[in-house]
Amino acid sequence: VIDQLATDLVAALGEDRVITDRGALAGLETDWTGRFRGRARLAVRPASVGEVAAALRVCAAHRVAVVPQGGNTGLVGGAVPLDAVVLSTTRLTDLGAVDELAGEVTVGAGATLEAVRRHAAAAGLAPAVDLASRGSATIGGMIATDAGGIHALRHGSMRHQVRGIEAVLADGTIVGGSTGLATDRPGLHLPSVLAGSEGTLAVITRARLRLIPVWPERATALAAFGDLASAVAAARRLRDRLPDLDAVEYLDAAALALGAARAGQGDPFGRPAAGVGRGVASLLVETAARRSTLEELGAALGSLPGLLDATVVDDGPGRRRLWAIREGVTEAIAALGVPHKLDVAVPPAGLAAFVAALEPVVARAAPDARTFVFGHLALGNLHVNVLGPAPDDDRVDDAVLRLILEHGGSIAAEHGIGRAKARWLALAETPAETAVRAAIRAALDPHGLLNPGVLAP
């Protein structure tokens, strides 16, 4: 059966589009963290929407499951195949002309965020979503997971950037290709249905993204607070006071120390006691505007209760130094082991209580675990990273996800549900919501071929 599938795919797409070599498949079978491993029957790398449609028609005829995969930077096992065909979008990298008047561009789903950034920069524009994995993460994957990133508090998540979309249904039907206007909203808004659908409704092949102006003046600060509650209150005051606020990133003491070490830096405040003390909550804050905002940011920070220390810069090297701390955290953790990555959210008013409860809960589930907490504080989005438990030991996952639900939070924020959290989905939605999701899924993919096991038990 497998041979006939490969034969049919080669006949439809050509030999160079079909990967059956087990060595070549290995890189597509394991996620970035190494925690989730699967097995691909084979992989296809179509180079056009027509080839995607052809591949899906063949797979549908064989009733074979298909797992779309972009840059494979996902953190919830959503692109890991379980005896399925991997449909890699990495050849769909076309970059359309930038419409400067509208501030829009159409790009292939396999284009990396960094490629789109460079492309848009030539017109003085930029994608509104940014994240540390920009060099590998693809636009299609970012839409499918509704990635948020460091600027979501100002510009929204990927869902809010997609003005038009082209995709292929499980049966090979191509949909989309509308004008891409922000205001193009007759009928069904396909971008909104597909954003966050994690490859379960269609394979995204192309998207029209809104672009934002590149503000030349950026001021960045790293600020330490005596406790998390003060940092949460500070985020609100900064949002109220600074219309140009771009980022409010949180680092707990462990994440700050790890990120600073990874970036080859000592204590970022130059005062060891304040910077990395246990319990200290640090915020990486950034403004972006046309005019200088350094003084404004400094003044806003200076007025905050609970502030221990702050460093404010607006020069390139200084800003890169501070961001290197934040962006180094994920890789630094991965270098220490295979982390359990729990991307959760809790209303800001409950953040401090959740984090306070986290340590004993993790300790009970995994006594020797090391925990790092960081994330997008202004939106209540925390990345709880736990090192220690074996990849397939999910007791700590269970404990943390149940704790977040007890605190009125969400078990998923910007990484999706994937396979990793499918087990807990029933705790996070009502049976009626599960039924609605299943009904829409069945309407578009009646044989359940697209990413089975993702967003479902």
Place this chain on the structure above:
Amino acid sequence: VIDQLATDLVAALGEDRVITDRGALAGLETDWTGRFRGRARLAVRPASVGEVAAALRVCAAHRVAVVPQGGNTGLVGGAVPLDAVVLSTTRLTDLGAVDELAGEVTVGAGATLEAVRRHAAAAGLAPAVDLASRGSATIGGMIATDAGGIHALRHGSMRHQVRGIEAVLADGTIVGGSTGLATDRPGLHLPSVLAGSEGTLAVITRARLRLIPVWPERATALAAFGDLASAVAAARRLRDRLPDLDAVEYLDAAALALGAARAGQGDPFGRPAAGVGRGVASLLVETAARRSTLEELGAALGSLPGLLDATVVDDGPGRRRLWAIREGVTEAIAALGVPHKLDVAVPPAGLAAFVAALEPVVARAAPDARTFVFGHLALGNLHVNVLGPAPDDDRVDDAVLRLILEHGGSIAAEHGIGRAKARWLALAETPAETAVRAAIRAALDPHGLLNPGVLAP
């Protein structure tokens, strides 16, 4: 049969929730413009989500169509019943406590935008979407039509404001009620599916909205340009230069004159020749920030090619005077007759060409018509208003909508498709997209009871 329906609804909801008096029904059977008229079998005004569910269960048992209606400010006949039950949301007006740290509030679908504004203002916050009909338009209707309004260029349309939603399916099933976090995205993102669905997928009963800070410093300008192309280019330059840009509203010469007259004002520039000259394109521009932006806005305007004249103010009375011109246009047109309102969008690069082609096209379809063009220029969203043709004469609608498609534009932007544009939907989407829309609709409402005739032929 009708009597039995009324009897069952009274039994389920109580007598005071069911309206059968023809006089009382009359106000629910005609839209705001007077162009679209229908007939209600009866109306229900449930006061809770439980009552909405009960009403829908009774209607489903009778296989009777249901038309949800909020403030009845829609402009495409989407809330006009054709021998259906009107489900009025106007009793669902509860306003939850504002979560100041998160910047969110949960409100009933029948709450008016103005009521939510007043409620949020007490916490120094505001809904991000604003529009002239704020006193009547309800949150539920604004979500169902994905209203854009005057600040969409900065904050996005209603779709981007909804963090959680509660709704009732056609069979009476209640869905939603999640945490409402911006980052609450496990499973299906119900707000995204229901936003823009125009009452065809579910009856929205409650929504959790994001709120934005109220920026105290606002500067407003009315600027006249020699031609529309200059105004379009100016909008781009203003967006690039002013991070705090809140609104870029367009008024053609006819709309400006009408709006100024309605507001009891003469020529707003104090120089008759420049202000209302034929062909002159006026922009109403606003910035909102924490610090004064008057000089910044003035300087940005001063640098624009094609600028004829501008008045810039930042005092309350001056700002209200300028906004009165823009907000008076819709009512001023309605006072002259029953308008054909064509809410369309075209990529900014094609705006001037579309408007240039508009006059002869309208003249051919309706030789004695008067045309007014205004709208949200930065997003390419124009409101083409035509006075003259009889309400049921849709030749001018046909001509304008076909013209917009020829220019690569969209037949609907922020008002929806409703009944008014259902006929042209097939021109605006592919058969595959029609099928996807129908499949999702059938999955949630298998008997087609919710707003039949809307978003469908």
